[in-house]
Amino acid sequence: xxxxxxxxxxxxxxxxxxxxxxxxxxxxxxxxxxxxxxxxxxxxxxxxxxxxxxxxxxxxxxxxxxxxxxxxxxxxxxxxxxxxxxxxxxxxxxxxxxxxxxxxxxxxxxxxxxxxxxxxxxxxxxxxxxxxxxxxxxxxxxxxxxxxxxxxxxxxxxxxxxxxxxxxxxxxxxxxxxxxxxxxxxxxxxxxxxxxxxxxxxxxxxxxxxxxxxxxxxxxxxxxxxxxxxxxxxxxxxxxxxxxxxxxxxxxxxxxxxxxxxxxxxxxxxxxxxxxxxxxxxxxxxxxxxxxxxxxxxxxxxxxxxxxxxxxxxxxxxxxxxxxxxxxxxxxxxxxxxxxxxxxxxxxxxxxxxxxxxxxxxxxxxxxxxxx
Numbered sequence: 001x002x003x004x005x006x007x008x009x010x011x012x013x014x015x016x017x018x019x020x021x022x023x024x025x026x027x028x029x030x031x032x033x034x035x036x037x038x039x040x041x042x043x044x045x046x047x048x049x050x051x052x053x054x055x056x057x058x059x060x061x062x063x064x065x066x067x068x069x070x071x072x073x074x075x076x077x078x079x080x081x082x083x084x085x086x087x088x089x090x091x092x093x094x095x096x097x098x099x100x101x102x103x104x105x106x107x108x109x110x111x112x113x114x115x116x117x118x119x120x121x122x123x124x125x126x127x128x129x130x131x132x133x134x135x136x137x138x139x140x141x142x143x144x145x146x147x148x149x150x151x152x153x154x155x156x157x158x159x160x161x162x163x164x165x166x167x168x169x170x171x172x173x174x175x176x177x178x179x180x181x182x183x184x185x186x187x188x189x190x191x192x193x194x195x196x197x198x199x200x201x202x203x204x205x206x207x208x209x210x211x212x213x214x215x216x217x218x219x220x221x222x223x224x225x226x227x228x229x230x231x232x233x234x235x236x237x238x239x240x241x242x243x244x245x246x247x248x249x250x251x252x253x254x255x256x257x258x259x260x261x262x263x264x265x266x267x268x269x270x271x272x273x274x275x276x277x278x279x280x281x282x283x284x285x286x287x288x289x290x291x292x293x294x295x296x297x298x299x300x301x302x303x304x305x306x307x308x309x310x311x312x313x314x315x316x317x318x319x320x321x322x323x324x325x326x327x328x329x330x331x332x333x334x335x336x337x338x339x340x341x342x343x344x345x346x347x348x349x350x351x352x353x354x355x356x357x358x359x360x361x362x363x364x365x366x367x368x369x370x371x372x
Contacts, residue, residue: 045339046341061120062336072123077120128150130154131152133168158181165191169225192221196224199224203217203218227244331354
């Protein structure tokens, strides 16, 4: 895949709101199969398009790239041969010296003697906030979220998956379907603009129709929505809701377990009333003239599935969440436990490898590697 093809692919992924890492070789010391200027795209499922080196170097690029998607800061990755001091650890620091900020040196025992420096540039889309409604608070919320650098779109039940936050501000119109969809999708922040009394009534209505969501509704839906800033006007309420969204991203709740409430996080307000609309002078029933409209796909009509190959996980589903790692028992490298990595079943469990060479060596005589 040439650079122009990678540029076009990267543009497609940006348009679709899909996170990825752009990797580019900036220095190659022979012997190595990669050359300066070689590039690749690393997807959130660990698959790689393009070329930045052989299987061992690619494995290191994969695991470090997936880490960057959780904390999107560029990294200069140095992959050097094992210096003979122990086994390559996949996270090793050269000679134990402190590394400059933004750099990481990894000792790779699989390399044939060359060295690579690869610049990893994570491209993570801005948080997506879906707002349902067209009243004063909804309009103000769209303005403040976009001013904060977030993406903002109209919410409907079919557009909830992939959102970082969903706020319902439709004053009684089509609220229940959007809230239920947000709960089922595990959205990080879910807010309902309503008085305490009406908010409780809306949640009770959903719980009556969907008893399986009753506990999650109580734990996850922030109503009245927003942090307690003493907000009164529509603009102030919008700011308080944005503050709650920022807080939820800095302190993400545990992932919902629909079998029980043990993994759910408490309401971000700790049960404190925030934005009673009667105090703000905004009353239920005002303003949404588009209640019957169906919102467009948040990707502008382009589905992520268009870009995914068979067997891939929707890359947005794991955005920002930790991914598993394992140690190759043959060479000691850290390996990402994703479908794109080499693996084998042995003694009733999965063993992961940096590449086919280590996998073949292990399968030839597993007893040589007791740490496995």
